[in-house]
Amino acid sequence: MKHWVDEVISRQGIELAPGRAEKMAPGVEGLLAAVAKDPLLGELEFEVDPTTYTLARDHLK
Amino acid sequence: MSDPATLSLAEARVQLNRGAISPQELEAACRARIEQWQPRINAFVDTATRKPSAGEGPLSGVPLAHKDMFYRAGLVSNCGSKIRKGWVASETSAALERLDAAGALDMGALNMSEFAYGPTGHNDHWGDCCNPWNPAYITGGSSSGSGAAVAARLAFGALGSDTGGSVRLPASACGVTGLKTTWGRVSRHGAMPLSHSLDTIGPLARSAEDCALLFSAIAGHDERDSITARAPVSVNLGQPIRAISLSSAWIERNAHPEMAAAVLAAAKAMGVKLVEVEPPPFDLLSAHCLTLMGPEASAQHAQWMRERPRDYSSAVRARLETGFAVPAAQYLEVLRLRALWLERFVGQTLADADAYLVPTIAVPLPTREATGPKGGPDMPKLLGEVTRLTRWVNYLGVPALSVPCGFDSRGLPMGLQLVGRPFSEGTLLAIGHAYQRVTDWHCRTPALR
Numbered sequence: 266m267k268h269w270v271d272e273v274i275s276r277q278g279i280e281l282a283p284g285r286a287e288k289m290a291p292g293v294e295g296l297l298a299a300v301a302k303d304p305l306l307g308e309l310e311f312e313v314d315p316t317t318y319t320l321a322r323d324h325l326k
Numbered sequence: 327m328s329d330p331a332t333l334s335l336a337e338a339r340v341q342l343n344r345g346a347i348s349p350q351e352l353e354a355a356c357r358a359r360i361e362q363w364q365p366r367i368n369a370f371v372d373t374a375t376r377k378p379s380a381g382e383g384p385l386s387g388v389p390l391a392h393k394d395m396f397y398r399a400g401l402v403s404n405c406g407s408k409i410r411k412g413w414v415a416s417e418t419s420a421a422l423e424r425l426d427a428a429g430a431l432d433m434g435a436l437n438m439s440e441f442a443y444g445p446t447g448h449n450d451h452w453g454d455c456c457n458p459w460n461p462a463y464i465t466g467g468s469s470s471g472s473g474a475a476v477a478a479r480l481a482f483g484a485l486g487s488d489t490g491g492s493v494r495l496p497a498s499a500c501g502v503t504g505l506k507t508t509w510g511r512v513s514r515h516g517a518m519p520l521s522h523s524l525d526t527i528g529p530l531a532r533s534a535e536d537c538a539l540l541f542s543a544i545a546g547h548d549e550r551d552s553i554t555a556r557a558p559v560s561v562n563l564g565q566p567i568r569a570i571s572l573s574s575a576w577i578e579r580n581a582h583p584e585m586a587a588a589v590l591a592a593a594k595a596m597g598v599k600l601v602e603v604e605p606p607p608f609d610l611l612s613a614h615c616l617t618l619m620g621p622e623a624s625a626q627h628a629q630w631m632r633e634r635p636r637d638y639s640s641a642v643r644a645r646l647e648t649g650f651a652v653p654a655a656q657y658l659e660v661l662r663l664r665a666l667w668l669e670r671f672v673g674q675t676l677a678d679a680d681a682y683l684v685p686t687i688a689v690p691l692p693t694r695e696a697t698g699p700k701g702g703p704d705m706p707k708l709l710g711e712v713t714r715l716t717r718w719v720n721y722l723g724v725p726a727l728s729v730p731c732g733f734d735s736r737g738l739p740m741g742l743q744l745v746g747r748p749f750s751e752g753t754l755l756a757i758g759h760a761y762q763r764v765t766d767w768h769c770r771t772p773a774l775r
Contacts, residue, residue, distance in 0.1 A: 274650045278632045281647060289644075293651045296620075299613035300656045305666045315661035318668065319553065322510065322723055325672045326557055326749040 331355035332771060335388060335482040335536035342387045349379055349387030353431060356389045360433075360480045362774055367456045367465075369474040372435040376401055377422070379431035385543060386429030391481040393469050394435040395442060395518035396422050405518045406438040406468070408451045408637045409630055419516030420551065421485055421527050421544045428543040433481060436471030440642045442487055442520050443623060444468055445495055445713050446697045450639040454694055457499060458772040459738050462693050466495030466712075472530045473500035477739075479771055483531035483540050487517060489524045490615055491686075491716025494728040497530050498686035498741025501730045503758065503768060504530040505537045508748045509723035510555045512541075513548030521622035522553075523661065524615065524720045533768050534729060534758030538563060541751055561752040563759040567598045570744070570757065571679035573605035581688040588732035589685050589742045596761050601679050606671055611718035614667075617652055617660045618721070624649030640699065668722050672747050680753050684715055686728045686741040719745055727754040730767040739767075 267275070270293060271286035330338065330347050341347045357373075364370055371394050379387050395405045397415030404411050422432065437455040439447060447455040447470030455470035457463040458478040465474045469486025473496025476484055486493040488506040497504025505528040512527040519525060529540035538561045545559040572593055577586050593600055624631065624646050631638075631646055638646065675682050689711045695701070697708055719726045726745040734740055744754045762768050 270651045273653075274647060277628070277650050279628075279647060279650050280635065285644075285647065289648050289651065293648060296613050296617045296652060297656055299610055300617065300659055303610065303614075303663055304607075305663055305670070306659075308666060309662060313662050313665065315658060315664070318661065318664040318723070319510070321665035321668050322508070322748045323555060323557070325668060325747055 329355055331359050331479045334532045335539055336533070338388060338482055339384070349431070352387060353389050353433070356433065356480055359478065363458065363478045363480055366461055366774065367458050367474045367478060368453045369437055369455055369471040369478065369480060370434050371404060371437050371452050371471070372402070373433065375431070375433060376435065377426055377432035379429055380426070381429045383427060383429030384539065385425065387431065388482050389431045389433050390425065390483050391433045391436050391475055392422065392485040393438045393472050393487060395438060395487065396485055397516040398422055403435070403518065404452070406440045406442070406449055406452060409634065411451070415516070417516055420513035420548045421517065424544045436475055436484060438471055439468035440639055441627070442468040442489065442492055442518065443642050443645055445491060445709060446694070447496065448641070448694065448698050454698070456694070457738070459501065460736070462695070463691050463738060464499060464694050464697055466499035468492040469496050469530065473497055473502055473504070476500070476502045476530050476532060477772060483529055483536055486528060486530050487520070488526050488528055488720065489520045490619060490720050491713050493528045493530060494686050494716050494726060494741070494743055495712065497728040499691050499739065501739030501767070501770065502530050502532060503534050503537050503730070504528065504728045505541055505751060505755070506719060506726045507541070507545065507751060508725045510553040511725070511749060511751065512544050513551040513554050515548055515550035519626055521619040523618045523622060533762050534727065534755045535563060535762070537727070538755045538759070541755070545751070555749065557749045561755055563756050565753065565756045567680050567753070567757055567760070569599035569601050569679040570596060570681050570683050571601040571603045571675055572683040573603060576605040577685065581685050582690050584734045585685050585688055585740055588740050589683070592731040592742050592761065593683055595764055596757065597764070603675050603682070606675055606718060608715060608718045611667060611721045612714060614660045614663065615717035615721040617657055620649030621652045621657050622649070664721065664723070668724070671722050671724065676747055680750070681744040681746045681757055683742060683744055686715060686743045687712055688715055690734060691738050715743070724748055725751045725754055727758045729758045729761060732767055
């Protein structure tokens with residue numbers, strides 16, 4: 266069975282060398298874990314979307 | 327006059343305005359140094375003049391050179407790659423247009439990491455760019471040629487791009503001053519894209535004063551880059567500074583002792599009030615930066631990754647492969663969190679200060695061998711340590727100025743960065759200028775051995 270990383274990437278038409286997915290997986294999982302444990306997630310309001318950042322940038326100058 | 331190529335940009339302007347030196351003499355001095363230094367450091371990929379100096383603007387007659395990713399109509403931009411080798415641009419980048427309007431001379435194209443996707447200055451296609459202080463060591467990247475050329479006094483300034491540290495890393499490693507601008511401060515029109523949520527353009531030069539001259543020329547709104555802000559561009563190098571915040575205990579615990587000593591000594595030398603604060607969560611914010619950078623860069627390169635993956639170096643190909651594995655929901659969640667983290671940084675870290683001070687690179691500069699294709703199993707960890715303190719700034723999208731603050735026991739430069747609130751480039755440059763008026767680290771030049 267393919268590693269989940271290999272499955273996800275190959276479905277996008279990208280060919281990985283054998284063993285590459287297993288090598289890459291800890292790094293990707295580390296990034297996902299960082300999102301899951303972000304301490305500000307609890308303060309993230311439902312209405313916030315990615316464009317909110319530009320407003321914050323202009324407001325906080 | 328001693329070698330005019332060793333003047334600062336500001337000094338050269340004065341000499342030009344007085345008629346003490348001609349633009350032709352200034353260019354000849356730079357070109358003589360290029361001939362001497364190029365075989366040693368490989369800073370240029372093309373030394374043919376790309377745009378002669380014209381007009382009477384504030385940079386008239388000043389020789390500059392730029393990273394090989396700023397397009398110029400009718401000329402080649404290789405972007406440090408095999409894939410774009412020989413590619414001819416159909417239009418000129420907004421930043422170059424503005425430097426042209428200011429009268430600057432564009433002397434040639436500078437080496438860079440492949441597609442600006444590497445923090446060291448290695449390049450499998452165009453040859454590594456080498457550190458002028460010791461060619462066995464990295465220049466930092468991806469604006470490797472920009473850092474090396476300015477350090478060796480081959481050009482008075484250079485444009486670079488900064489997506490995860492690519493202006494500040496070479497500035498620190500090569501002993502020059504580099505300004506990472508606010509996301510949306512300088513138009514990216516006509517510059518090679520890497521990661522649209524993070525990409526910024528900024529100058530590398532010999533001093534904060536020189537960076538201020540270049541920044542003033544290139545910054546401002548541009549209809550062709552929808553993220554550019556309309557905030558006014560103003561730089562007053564004499565503006566009063568309220569305070570600088572820092573996290574001394576964190577620096578002492580985490581930075582190499584030589585770096586920690588240099589940065590903390592620099593903080594005292596700045597002569598302003600220092601405020602101790604809790605450090606931002608560098609590692610978490612760096613991870614968020616990579617969660618944005620990976621998928622955005624991979625999407626940008628998706629077609630070439632499907633059709634000609636073997637035309638990338640193994641290191642860049644591996645980075646691009648990783649970006650395809652990040653799920654869209656996590657990517658978007660990190661984008662949604664970005665405003666909250668910016669508010670936290672401005673509201674807490676900068677609550678009582680104009681800038682936050684931290685090393686640019688906290689560890690001793692590694693060799694090219696240790697971080698190259700034969701680097702061994704520790705290489706990823708080493709690269710992570712080099713970039714640990716730059717990527718978090720790109721996630722926040724705020725400006726940062728890297729200035730030289732000493733030399734380590736091996737004779738290699740060390741740099742600190744001043745990180746500010748959005749659009750506070752003028753404040754950072756004023757702090758950097760004040761520091762450089764009482765120190766001479768930025769004046770030291772590498773010797774050609």
